[in-house]
Amino acid sequence: MSEVNQALEELGAYVEAKLSDDIESYEMKNGELILYVGLNSIQKVSQFLRDDARCLFKQCMDICGVDYPEREDRFEVVYNLLSMKHNQRIRMKVSTDEDTPVPSVCAIWPTANWFERETWDMYGVFFSDHPDLRRILTDYGFDGHPLRKDFPLTGHVEVRYDEEEGRIVYEPVHLTQEFRKFEFSSPWEGMTPVLPGDEKATLEEGEGK
Template identity: 45%
Template sequence: MTTKLETLELALQTALGEGAVISSALGEVTVVVKAADYLAAMLTLRDDPALKFDQLLDLCGVDYSTYGEGAWDGLRFAAVSHLLSLDYNWRVRVRVFAPDDEMPLVASIAGIWRSANWYEREAFDLYGILFEGHNDLRRILTDYGFIGHPFRKDFPISGYVEMRYDPEQKRVIYQPVTIEPREIIPRVIREETYGMK
């Protein structure tokens, strides 16, 4: 007797073929597709009658540059989507890696699921992932004058610029960050009999 998870894996393998790497762990199925096959795979996941993934629950960017404590040697940026099929009551995670780390670019799926619009804007804003075909790819969380992408692993913790109100100019100004980096080591005080009664 096959489980629901095995049925889903078989349906995914049949629909997507050899262009996708399908794995399962902890009761969740993950599909990894190449950037060139991403748009076609997502259309298949939505339209195939054996799958019917009609809802995009989430899409986020991921920076794998320090994944596995620096042991990762694959591509750096990925867009990860979570899909739901209401008819079959199953979920799948789809991961696509951008082939170029200097200019991460993958196809937009906003034309397939309208909810991808703001998710893709967020991934662009925070990670710098570009979505080809997105009709309004602009910042959504940071200011329009913001420099860089704050969720990238190489983004400085203090940022590049700071914003403050200047009473002489009577307006908000941007200036280079003036925080001096320092390490704070917490002081731990323990009683000799802590936890013993």
């Protein structure tokens, strides 16, 4: 085991020992430490991870959702944290269903504000105590949550401002391109093996100086 993995493994054991009633389990997976946290303990664990001297995860880099429709608690909320002091990254996961809110961590990491809004918008996971929980990516009046596995791909409307009518209009979704055609004639498919500037890499040592 590498020194980095060993340090993360020890950190996982340390956090579990300190918060035995709040950490359901932890594991090392693909060289990353994952903490599985009880739903009602997310704020307590987050506060500990931010402030404890062995942790100091001062930055919440991302919060995202994962949908497992076959599970009773179909959603996982995933928190990716960074400790610049210890040069470590860890991941927290908490599970919930469609109706049970997840306590917000905005008061602990202000960056969580927009991340939680995006998770709400895309998955419909509600965050209690969030100061401004509203959609952030979809249009006004959008119905549904697009990243749910059971979200239909057709039958929805899109919203835009019509300058001629001077108002917001709702109309059926129109896909300008149903699928991509790989005709190998665009700059991306038809590019030459050597990009401009790459010829410098083929110069022998001492040339071009």
